[in-house]
Amino acid sequence: xxxINEKDIHSFVDAVSGFFAQFAEEKVEIRAAxxxxxxxxxxxxxxxxxxxxxxxxxxxxxxxxxxxxxxxxLLMMQEPNRNDDRLLDAVGExxxxxxxxxxxxxGETMEISVPSTEVTETGWLDTVVSPRSYVILVKWKQYRAxxxxxxxxx
Amino acid sequence: xKLMIVDDSAIIRSRIARILANPRLDFIRTIGMARNGMEAIxxxxxxxxxxxxxxxxxxxxxGVECTEKMIAFHPDxxxxxxxxxxxxxxxxxxxxxxxxxxxxxxxxDEELVxxxxxxxxx
Numbered sequence: 001x002x003x004i005n006e007k008d009i010h011s012f013v014d015a016v017s018g019f020f021a022q023f024a025e026e027k028v029e030i031r032a033a034x035x036x037x038x039x040x041x042x043x044x045x046x047x048x049x050x051x052x053x054x055x056x057x058x059x060x061x062x063x064x065x066x067x068x069x070x071x072x073x074l075l076m077m078q079e080p081n082r083n084d085d086r087l088l089d090a091v092g093e094x095x096x097x098x099x100x101x102x103x104x105x106x107g108e109t110m111e112i113s114v115p116s117t118e119v120t121e122t123g124w125l126d127t128v129v130s131p132r133s134y135v136i137l138v139k140w141k142q143y144r145a146x147x148x149x150x151x152x153x154x
Numbered sequence: 155x156k157l158m159i160v161d162d163s164a165i166i167r168s169r170i171a172r173i174l175a176n177p178r179l180d181f182i183r184t185i186g187m188a189r190n191g192m193e194a195i196x197x198x199x200x201x202x203x204x205x206x207x208x209x210x211x212x213x214x215x216x217g218v219e220c221t222e223k224m225i226a227f228h229p230d231x232x233x234x235x236x237x238x239x240x241x242x243x244x245x246x247x248x249x250x251x252x253x254x255x256x257x258x259x260x261x262x263d264e265e266l267v268x269x270x271x272x273x274x275x276x
Contacts (some may be wrong), residue, residue, distance in 0.1 A: 022260040078172060079165055086165055093163045096211060097259050100238025108243040114162060114213050 002153040003132035009033055011105030012061070012149050013136055015098040020140055023076050031137040031144075041124035042135040042148045045069075047087055048120040049095040055111035059130055059151035061102075063095040064120065069143035088117040098147060155274060156185045158201060160194040160220065161209040161236070166259075170207055170236075173263050179270055191215025191223075198224050203231065205274065208253065210237040210244060218248050225252030232273050236261065 013030055020028035036042055048064040070087045079086065092115030099112045125148060133150035157174070161167050167187045174182055185201050188194035192214040198206070206224065210217035221233050235248045238259040245256040257269045 019260050022262055074165065077165065077169055079168060081168075089164050093165060096163075097238040100211065100259065101240045103244070104240035106241075108239075108241045112211060112239075114211055 011102045015101035029139040033136045036133045044120045044125050047091045049091040049115045049117040051099040052113040056109035061099045062148040065145035092117045155182050156203040157182050157205040158203040159187045162212040191220035206233045208235045222251040
């Protein structure tokens with residue numbers, strides 16, 4: 001298994017920026033993209049989704065955000081229904097969009113699953129397995145969110 | 155024109171339906187929605203829509219396979235694939251199976267309106 005490189009990570013940063021760019025009035029800020037090493041664990045927020053990769057890659061791509069961020073996004077999308085089911089659906093769709101957009105760089109041999117979603121505690125992500133996974137910290141309006149890229153090349 | 159929306163995300167399905175309220179698209183009427191390829195095929199056989207928006211990454215049956223089955227049954231149907239999969243190979247695969255257009259997620263309201271107008275004018 002080979003670790004991914006900086007160029008690979010940049011494709012996810014681009015995908016995150018691209019997702020939020022549809023809400024033109026407020027740009028997303030990428031606060032940091034750092035390597036998770038040793039005892040440091042990536043942080044999670046209230047809602048988390050992940051995409052499982054297969055094909056020439058293995059691992060997961062996570063997106064985690066507070067309820068308030070997702071509710072705000074749905075408001076901007078004029079979605080009238082903002083119950084937990086819709087919030088989780090939105091978190092899953094964001095993870096799907098970020099991973100799908102990254103295939104522009106990785107190609108079709110990076111196969112992606114449908115999203116899995118869950119209500120999580122604000123805390124730490126324990127399921128990261130790659131010795132070199134990356135966290136991309138995002139700020140949009142007053143909210144923070146994170147994307148964890150825990151993937152390896154076969 | 156009769157439209158069917160196929161996407162496993164409820165927020166995307168309702169967003170597409172809302173965008174159709176645009177007066178420039180008043181000739182399009184949503185006749186059904188499906189959450190996966192299997193559901194979509196069943197509904198398609200019952201309703202024979204003229205226009206379909208099709209996601210690719212879905213449970214049960216993916217959008218490329220679903221497109222192929224729909225076109226085999228109703229070759230004149232206009233299928234617009236709406237997917238986050240941004241590699242060229244996926245778009246080409248869907249077009250090869252009979253889709254008439256491809257729109258990448260995330261999309262703006264204007265982009266979807268333009269895609270519908272382009273698809274239905276040809």
